[in-house]
Amino acid sequence: MHNAPAVSFPVGRSHLQGGLLCLVVVLGMLTVTVWSRQSEIMGWRHWLAACSCVAISALAAWSWWRTAVGSFSWDGVTWHWSSGARSLRVLPETVLDLQSALLLRLQVADGKEVAWVWLDRVSAPAHWLALRRAVYCGTRLEGDLLPDPENTSPGKQVR
DSSP states (O other), X not given: OOOOOOEEEEEOOOHHHHHHXXXXXXXXXXXXXXHHHHSSSOOHHHHHHHHHHHHHHHHHHHHHHTXXXXXEEEOSSOEEEEETTEEEEEEEXXXXXXXXXXXXXXXXXXSOEEEEEEEEGGGOGGGHHHHHHHHHHHHHHTGGGXXXXXXXXXXXXXX
């Protein structure tokens, strides 16, 4: 089997993620509005729901605005996540694959989570297919990054 070619892909705020957040916010606001309009009086529960919807919407927008920005790259052997001056060796896990967008969870070798990143084809269309090949081929090849449960169990000697 051949390794996937080396590829580097820019990561930033995803338009798909932003659109999904907007859709959820609009549906939440619409639900609270319809519920309030169907009631005879506006009670404290309606106000609580409306305030909660506004607060959650603001938190979602803030979270989207502060999305991890950096570079995700495959050198043919390992995955790297670079953000600012920091560069880490990571193992990606595909959480959602929408063909033109990928949601990945990145972990460092000790299993600690680094980030959730959305990758969009529109960020670098020329590199999209190479990235997808590397994500699916490279993840299988890089199984040595995370500890092997058979070799780390108590009482088992590693040779």
